Amino acid sequence: MVAEALPSLEQRLADVARDHGFVAFGIAHADAAPETAARLNAWLAEGRHGDMIWMESRASQRGSPRGLWPEVKSVIALGMSYAPQIDPLALAGVPDRGRISVYAQGADYHDVVKKALKAVARWLVAEAQGAEVKVFVDTAPVMEKPLSAAAGLGWQGKHSNLVSRDHGSWLFLGAIYTTLDLVPSTPGRDTCGSCTACQDACPTQAFPAPYRLDARRCISYLTIEHDGPIPVDLRRGLGNRIYGCDDCLAVCPWNKFADTAARHRAFLPRAELVAPSLADLLALDDAGFRQVFAGSPIKRIGRNRMVRNAAIAAGNSGDARFRARLAELTGDESPMVADAARWALAELAS
Numbered sequence: 012m013v014a015e016a017l018p019s020l021e022q023r024l025a026d027v028a029r030d031h032g033f034v035a036f037g038i039a040h041a042d043a044a045p046e047t048a049a050r051l052n053a054w055l056a057e058g059r060h061g062d063m064i065w066m067e068s069r070a071s072q073r074g075s076p077r078g079l080w081p082e083v084k085s086v087i088a089l090g091m092s093y094a095p096q097i098d099p100l101a102l103a104g105v106p107d108r109g110r111i112s113v114y115a116q117g118a119d120y121h122d123v124v125k126k127a128l129k130a131v132a133r134w135l136v137a138e139a140q141g142a143e144v145k146v147f148v149d150t151a152p153v154m155e156k157p158l159s160a161a162a163g164l165g166w167q168g169k170h171s172n173l174v175s176r177d178h179g180s181w182l183f184l185g186a187i188y189t190t191l192d193l194v195p196s197t198p199g200r201d202t203c204g205s206c207t208a209c210q211d212a213c214p215t216q217a218f219p220a221p222y223r224l225d226a227r228r229c230i231s232y233l234t235i236e237h238d239g240p241i242p243v244d245l246r247r248g249l250g251n252r253i254y255g256c257d258d259c260l261a262v263c264p265w266n267k268f269a270d271t272a273a274r275h276r277a278f279l280p281r282a283e284l285v286a287p288s289l290a291d292l293l294a295l296d297d298a299g300f301r302q303v304f305a306g307s308p309i310k311r312i313g314r315n316r317m318v319r320n321a322a323i324a325a326g327n328s329g330d331a332r333f334r335a336r337l338a339e340l341t342g343d344e345s346p347m348v349a350d351a352a353r354w355a356l357a358e359l360a361s
């Protein structure tokens with residue numbers, strides 16, 4: 012009797028990843044994206060990372076998997092869907108509400124993706140004796156987008172994020188580095204063609220060229236990462252975006268193929284984060300902030316950045332009802348909140 016061949020390790024790994032909520036899976040050799048380090052270094056040399064000093068402090072480790080871990084042979088790239096069921100741009104015309112980017116309306120993806128990565132990695136270690144693994148999502152010095160493209164999950168679009176034929180712009184990425192020499196997948200192919208929709212949609216002209224982002228002008232950076240006053244010339248461009256921005260992602264034509272049913276249930280939006288009232292956000296103190304944003308990735312920006320962002324959105328609203336609260340905030344203990352409130356009052360007066 013002929014024994015039936017077991018599916019390959021790579022196939023079983025893909026199946027296990029799917030069981031743990033990953034809808035996109037691929038494998039790349041550790042040296043599959045050799046141009047990445049030079050591109051990262053050029054970006055850093057131009058200062059495009061702004062005050063994200065953590066991007067430059069471990070650049071040699073970030074630039075290539077072997078820079079971080081010399082023994083790594085393969086990168087397993089994984090994607091979890093957070094595809095929205097409603098148009099992320101729908102709130103653009105509702106100025107007394109704040110817009111929170113889709114990725115932050117549900118549970119914190121760092122927790123959800125990390126837990127699933129660890130489960131997949133544990134399976135691999137048990138299955139392939141002697142395999143060593145390290146798991147990463149977002150915060151480690153790992154270039155998740157070019158590695159995912161090399162592993163066939165999609166391609167880096169002109170907005171620089173990974174676009175998938177099946178899931179559009181809406182994948183969280185994670186990676187498992189391993190000492191195993193796995194069979195690589197076919198790399199993704201750039202299918203942007205002559206489209207420029209993402210570049211044209213950016214409210215703050217944050218793309219000096221296709222595929223290149225100047226983070227210092229990006230609303231995601233300004234509202235989340237940047238701790239200080241937001242440059243005055245960019246404040247109107249924020250509109251009512253108070254945490255992150257989805258515009259360049261949302262206009263991508265490939266989203267029409269995104270399978271919204273593939274969204275991981277942890278990323279279902281929390282009702283209070285879909286269209287929060289600016290009046291409520293302007294009223295937040297530290298304890299109130301922690302209560303509303305517990306369990307959400309938003310919690311890490313703290314009350315001051317959130318109220319700064321809400322004050323700028325109030326200034327952009329044209330709604331005189333915000334004046335009284337903004338006047339109170341001009342005396343806020345946080346200088347950046349007070350500054351944003353003064354600017355907003357002047358905008359409303361004009």
Ligand code: B12
Nearest residue numbers: 050054112149155157171172173183184222231232255256
């Ligand atoms: C720093 C960072 C940011 C910064 C800078 C973003 C950026 N584009 O670099 C800020 C705060 C602005 C940001 C914003 C967002 N981020 Co972010 N961010 C990161 C982080 C931590 C590192 C990214 C990085 O390495 N940047 C450095 C630059 C140099 O790398 P790069 O963008 O890949 O640049 C490439 C191109 O410039 C390209 N290139 C250069 N020249 C040329 C020429 C040609 C012809 C070509 C083809 C390419 C090319 O080569 C470079 C190297 O690959 C990653 C997590 C991680 N560890 O990877 C998440 C990550 C990229 N972010 C993510 C998300 C979701 C977002 C937001 C959508 C959140 C939001 N809604 O507000 C926005 C999107 C803004 C945008 N258009 O990029 C996801 C993206 C998932 C995906 N599907 O791609 C990631 C992967 C987090 C995760 N684990 O899921 N982010």
Ligand code: SF4
Nearest residue numbers: 213229230256258259
């Ligand atoms: S996230 Fe918004 S601000 Fe940043 S590049 Fe995209 S459209 Fe521009």
Ligand code: SF4
Nearest residue numbers: 168169203206209263
């Ligand atoms: S909007 Fe157009 S150019 Fe931008 S990533 Fe999507 S297909 Fe590419």
